[in-house]
């Protein structure tokens with residue numbers, strides 16, 4: 001009985017605390033991993049009252065029903081895939097979703113459009129960081145940087161001198177899948193390495209000096225490296241399949257800084273195991289963070305933790321953009337970085 005009374009007391013106190021904090025300021029609900037939000041929170045001015053379900057003892061459903069009935073703005077500070085109809089049904093006043101990502105594949109766009117909910121997103125904020133990461137992964141895979149690090153740490157250098165040779169980056173024929181802002185930034189960087197650039201995208205870009213291939217198979221047949229820079233859509237889902245990888249060839253390298261499911265991951269692992277492609281640098285996976293264990297055993301693969309955007313500078317820029325969008329929204333001005341593609 002005492003335990004039950006204590007619990008009710010704690011719930012009432014936490015409800016009062018939430019209500020007190022939010023008396024004046026516009027409310028913004030936050031859904032997503034608390035650790036991502038906590039890296040941003042210190043940068044936000046004291047202008048909004050952030051509703052954080054993880055601070056409450058209530059279930060998410062109960063929390064939303066209790067506190068978020070008049071909430072108009074929702075912040076998603078990571079790529080989470082749990083924003084389903086059941087959650088949206090608990091948010092009858094919702095008018096805006098701010099996602100801090102550049103990709104919007106985690107949002108059900110037709111449903112949000114149907115419900116009249118606007119979206120603000122990161123736009124091109126991270127393109128340089130993501131392009132830097134793509135080039136970093138490529139150099140790592142070709143020149144065995146991480147594999148060399150493991151070799152040295154395992155004290156194998158003095159005893160086992162037969163470390164494999166790397167492959168040269170300069171002059172490589174690079175195929176970029178998706179020549180948006182990130183793809184362009186990757187191309188610009190690799191031009192500096194004397195690489196020859198080709199690309200695939202929905203349509204040929206005017207005034208672009210790179211060779212265009214209208215399908216990825218043809219692109220792969222003419223390249224030694226594929227760098228995946230496109231968004232994940234129904235059309236691009238598993239667009240990089242076994243046939244494409246076989247066309248890339250035995251020394252071919254795949255870099256993915258876009259979304260895991262653009263590549264058929266099972267087929268990629270099979271191609272890597274059977275040495276039908278040369279290697280891969282992967283920042284993203286089909287299901288994160290539970291990635292296939294087989295990848296851990298492959299020495300021709302460099303793994304990263306969906307971290308291409310995670311620089312101090314990009315987090316500062318992202319916090320600023322979130323605040324600008326919230327300020328615009330709560331003062332009935334146009335959003336600063338609206339997502340228009342739905």
Ligand SMILES: O=CC(=O)O
Nearest residue numbers: 100101102103309
């Ligand atoms: O993956 C990260 C993003 O879409 O911003």
